[in-house]
Amino acid sequence: xxxTFIETLLEEAKINTNIFLITGDLGFGVLDKFQKxxxxxxxxxxxxxxxxxxxxAGIASTGKRVxxxxxxxxxxxxxxxxxxxxxxxxxxxxxxxxxxAGYAYGPQGYTHHALxxxxxxxxxxxxxxxxPSDPLEASQxxxxxxxxxxxxxxxxxxxxxxxxxxxxxxxxxxxxNEIISGENGTILFVGSIGKVALEAASLLLNKxxxxxxxxxPFISRQDTDYLVKSAxxxxxxxxxxxxxxxxxxxxxxxxxxxxxxxxxxGIIAAEQNNLSQIGSQEFLRISNGIDASRIAAKFLALAxxxxxx
Amino acid sequence: xxxxxxxxPSASNLAxxxxxxxxxxxxxxxxSHVASALSVIDILxxxxxxxxxxxxxxxxxxxxxxxxxxxxxxxxxxYSVLALQGFFPTEWLNKYCQNNxxxxxxxxxxxxxxxxLSTGSLGHGLPYGLGIAMARKLTGIQGRVFVIMSDGxxxxxxxWESAMIANHHKLDNLVIIVDRNRIQSLTFTEDTLxxxxxxxxxxxxxxxxxxxxxxxxxxIERAVTKSNLPVCIIAETTKGKGIDFMExxxxxxxxxxxxxxxxxxxxxxxxxxxx
Numbered sequence: 080x081x082x083t084f085i086e087t088l089l090e091e092a093k094i095n096t097n098i099f100l101i102t103g104d105l106g107f108g109v110l111d112k113f114q115k116x117x118x119x120x121x122x123x124x125x126x127x128x129x130x131x132x133x134x135x136a137g138i139a140s141t142g143k144r145v146x147x148x149x150x151x152x153x154x155x156x157x158x159x160x161x162x163x164x165x166x167x168x169x170x171x172x173x174x175x176x177x178x179x180a181g182y183a184y185g186p187q188g189y190t191h192h193a194l195x196x197x198x199x200x201x202x203x204x205x206x207x208x209x210x211p212s213d214p215l216e217a218s219q220x221x222x223x224x225x226x227x228x229x230x231x232x233x234x235x236x237x238x239x240x241x242x243x244x245x246x247x248x249x250x251x252x253x254x255x256n257e258i259i260s261g262e263n264g265t266i267l268f269v270g271s272i273g274k275v276a277l278e279a280a281s282l283l284l285n286k287x288x289x290x291x292x293x294x295x296p297f298i299s300r301q302d303t304d305y306l307v308k309s310a311x312x313x314x315x316x317x318x319x320x321x322x323x324x325x326x327x328x329x330x331x332x333x334x335x336x337x338x339x340x341x342x343x344x345g346i347i348a349a350e351q352n353n354l355s356q357i358g359s360q361e362f363l364r365i366s367n368g369i370d371a372s373r374i375a376a377k378f379l380a381l382a383x384x385x386x387x388x
Numbered sequence: 389x390x391x392x393x394x395x396x397p398s399a400s401n402l403a404x405x406x407x408x409x410x411x412x413x414x415x416x417x418x419x420s421h422v423a424s425a426l427s428v429i430d431i432l433x434x435x436x437x438x439x440x441x442x443x444x445x446x447x448x449x450x451x452x453x454x455x456x457x458x459x460x461x462x463x464x465x466x467y468s469v470l471a472l473q474g475f476f477p478t479e480w481l482n483k484y485c486q487n488n489x490x491x492x493x494x495x496x497x498x499x500x501x502x503x504x505l506s507t508g509s510l511g512h513g514l515p516y517g518l519g520i521a522m523a524r525k526l527t528g529i530q531g532r533v534f535v536i537m538s539d540g541x542x543x544x545x546x547x548w549e550s551a552m553i554a555n556h557h558k559l560d561n562l563v564i565i566v567d568r569n570r571i572q573s574l575t576f577t578e579d580t581l582x583x584x585x586x587x588x589x590x591x592x593x594x595x596x597x598x599x600x601x602x603x604x605x606x607x608i609e610r611a612v613t614k615s616n617l618p619v620c621i622i623a624e625t626t627k628g629k630g631i632d633f634m635e636x637x638x639x640x641x642x643x644x645x646x647x648x649x650x651x652x653x654x655x656x657x658x659x660x661x662x663x
Contacts, residue, residue, distance in 0.1 A: 099523075119526055122522070124553065125549075125552065125553065125556075127546075127549035127552075127553070129511075129515070129545065129546050129549065130514075130515040130518070130546045130549035130550050130553060131515075132515070133512055133514075133515025133516045133518070133519065133546065134515045134516070134518050134519035134522065134550075134553070135519060136515075136516055136519060137515065137516040137517060137518060137519020137520040137521075137522070137523070138519040138520070138522060138523040139519075140504075140505075140516070140519070140520060141450075141519075141520055141523040141524065141527070141529070143523060160509055160512075161512065161515070164506065164509055164512055165505075165512055165515075165516055168506055169497065169505065169506060
């Protein structure tokens, strides 16, 4: 996903010389081509995320579109106030880009697990939170962001994610990207966990329950029609590789509350019972409660409740 | 108002008028930081009377000089100078900190002509100014960037991160002016977190360092001349400068002038002017 991002950004930056890419000394083997081809639009700031983010905002204030690239927590939590004051408040044209969403850096330990970034950035005003689910969405969304000027947070996975989304172009912010459609309910997911959501849908289908599965790349602005329709259709289970506190599932609950829509919503998110646990992305997902069987079980529990009513 | 520039042609007249406004504003608003504003007012007055290439006429131009007041708590100083120089009506100063006023207790950019950056959380102005200086270098745009910081603010790590970056990228279009009044929030800077040897630190980071009397207008004007290095001007100042009972006192970092204080302060300014 990060390779697709950088390839797309390079193409856009060749056309629009106002696009800048700043890295906090990360991206070995990933950013080289951009640096080589567009050295005047590339800055390696060094290991200094707070100053890097303030600097990015300053550069953006001169009319540039500035992408700031680092690993999950370093691009977000480490420089949160710079994002809040210098980017959001000043309405500067900065795209904060983080790589390694969720447990993508699993064996590297908790310092490298990005599990609170959506909640934290989502709490800020005036910033678009965007999470592509696969390389295809990453490419389309990068193009949209490169051509925009609004403050944004782009949360990327790492590498080797399979493409699962449909070939429909994402041409506007806020649209849900439905992968399969079903009659009895909906699984909504963010990020590279889509494959697991689809497995859960298969498990449900085996029990004669057909559900829609959709990627929700735009977290800070919801697709009203789709969510209201889903809430009326049946249970909704949200899936994210992120903490439950303030994450994607919370955002769906907030949205439905705002719209005064009654709905059955279940949230599957990282349980974080052992912060020091080491392991592969797949291992950590499962040991933190994110797998197909638990998504299916959550759905069935909600559906059972709904039958009783 | 439209004759503000003609009315206050010199930095010293501007500084005097601004000191009066600062005392009135902080008293009316029951606001803090009057001494911080009096400390930095001479620096701002010199910059906005020609030392920096910025005026109401060129404030939108791409190649203007940028002035960022990173010590955003001295907002009353910046607002006074901008109003007196004609960036916006001086009547706005009467609404400082009032409901729906554009002028907040910390520097607020929105709807305030001449303000480049909202500040108030220390350590933000320098990275932001650094970014503007960097972008200008990369795209060949003239005009310098002045960032005015407090000395206590130099406790922030972004100061020294920025110092390294500016040196590495040879940003000779970046000038820091440190308002070295030696007092920070709770006590003296050297009792809180030693900054000295302060000038040597900046030199070691590759900056040209100029130490001056931060209330002497001629010294300030001379200190902002161009260099082939990033420049750090250490402006030795007195917190609360110009009002004897406010000078060098931690109390006046917070205290708002009472009616009696205002009367005494204004008469001091008047007497010193005559002297």
